[in-house]
Amino acid sequence: MDAKSAAKDIRQGRISPVYCLYGSEKFRMNEFVQFLEEQLISKEDRDFAVIPFDLSETPIQAVVEEAETVPFMVPRKLLLVRDAALFTSGKENAKLDHRIEALQDYLNAPADFSVLVFLVNSDKLDERKKIVKTMKTAGTVLAFNPLGAEELLRWVERGIASRGCQAASGAAEALIASAGTGLQGLTAEMDKLCLFAGTGGTVDAAAVESLVAKGMEQNVFALVEHIAALRLDQALDMLHELLKQKEEPIKIAALITRQFRIILQVKELSAQSYAQGQIASQIGVHPYAVKLAGEQARKFGAGQLRDILSRLADLDYQMKTGGVDKVLGLELFILRLAPQGTAAD
Incomplete structure (x- = not known):
């Protein structure tokens, strides 16, 4: 089940007794938690009915005990449990004795007056763990990954x-x-x-x-786009604008290198028929960045991109060892690179 389907069920009154939320998109995860609060708990009851826990400070058996305790003055409780490493392959807090069997037993017979929400700070769950298998059977597990x-x-x-x-x-x-x-x-x-x-x-x-002010990475992406499209004057203008903003030339060169590396990776993986989402996961960038890098990749051959990365590695060495003036080095790199940006394989 995905978050959209889960939200539809909640609106229609089909509430899961336990939710396990995980993934890298924390903003959407928090949005879902806020939606749960609004749908399940009236505004005037939230001070009593919404109970936060952190498993780095509280043992899981204490959370289970609270979930099994009949609510006071409210019809339903919402328990928000953060840092839930119990479901991942990461190390659990050694200072606390988490009795997983207490949660295991609770999942087999959850209270009907409590909704338990685990927020897992990880891109994936450890499917080998018995508690994860039980959670998938007894509760609702939702992944919050970057949007395509x-x-x-x-x-x-x-x-x-x-x-x-x-x-x-x-x-x-x-x-x-x-x-x-x-x-x-x-x-x-x-x-x-x-x-x-x-x-x-x-x-x-x-x-x-x-x-809307552009961030450093967005400006460097635009600079690379100008290079790819043979807009030499605009690329130099963008470089000089970054320098006016007191950006360090070595940092600019590093971000240019990162962008060209992404372009090459996208080009090579696309040639192997990888889908956009698969490429994003493989190289650790957002799917939208993969889309844009794919558009840039069509303007270069794989050999050209490797040559550009080699030049950037040499530029980095020259800049760090004093072999070239940093600003002049970046300008010469752009001037010598721009003619290469022709459509290729």
Whole structure:
């Protein structure tokens, strides 16, 4: 089951006695927890009915004991249990004696007046553990992984619409290009853009350009995009703008190297018929970054990309050993590289 299906069940009154949430997308995980609170516990009851726990400080048997205790003054309790390493392959807190059998027994016969929610700080669960197998049978396990490229675009468009505005064509892409793929950052920028546009207004790429400041990584991505498209003047302008912002040239070179490495990895894995999500998982970047890197990869051959990475490695050595002025080294790299950015295999 996914989070969308679980939310639909909750709205229709089909509540699981236990939820186990895991994955790298903490923002969406916290959104789901907030949704659970709003759906299950009235606002005036939350001080009594929502009970937080941290398994780095509290043994699991104490959580189970609370779950089995009849609620006072409220019809239902919501127990939020963080740092739930019991379900992963990581080491548990050695200072506490977690009696897993207590949770195992509880899962076999959960109380009907408590909803137990485990928030696991891990990208995956340890499927070998008996407690994980029991959780999958007795409770609801939900993964919160990064949204795919198209899912992220739709998420931004829905977010703008939910704030009483509409997104013009290209606005969502422009916002992600400027703010990055972090949902918390995108949420803050959508709030700002929709406040500027006003209720019923339109958020367009021009508004994004004027109101949303690009981060360092986004600027370097744009710089590489200029190089790939043979826009030499714009690439140098972007470099000089970064330098005006007091960015360290070695750091700029390192981020350029990272982007070209991603482009090469995406190109090679795509040639092996890996899907976008598989590539993202394999190289540890967001699926949207894979989508954009794939577009850039079409402008270079694999051999060209390896040569560029070799040049960047040499530039890094020269910059760190004083063999070349840092700024001049970056400028020469761009000047010598730009003619290579032609469409290739």
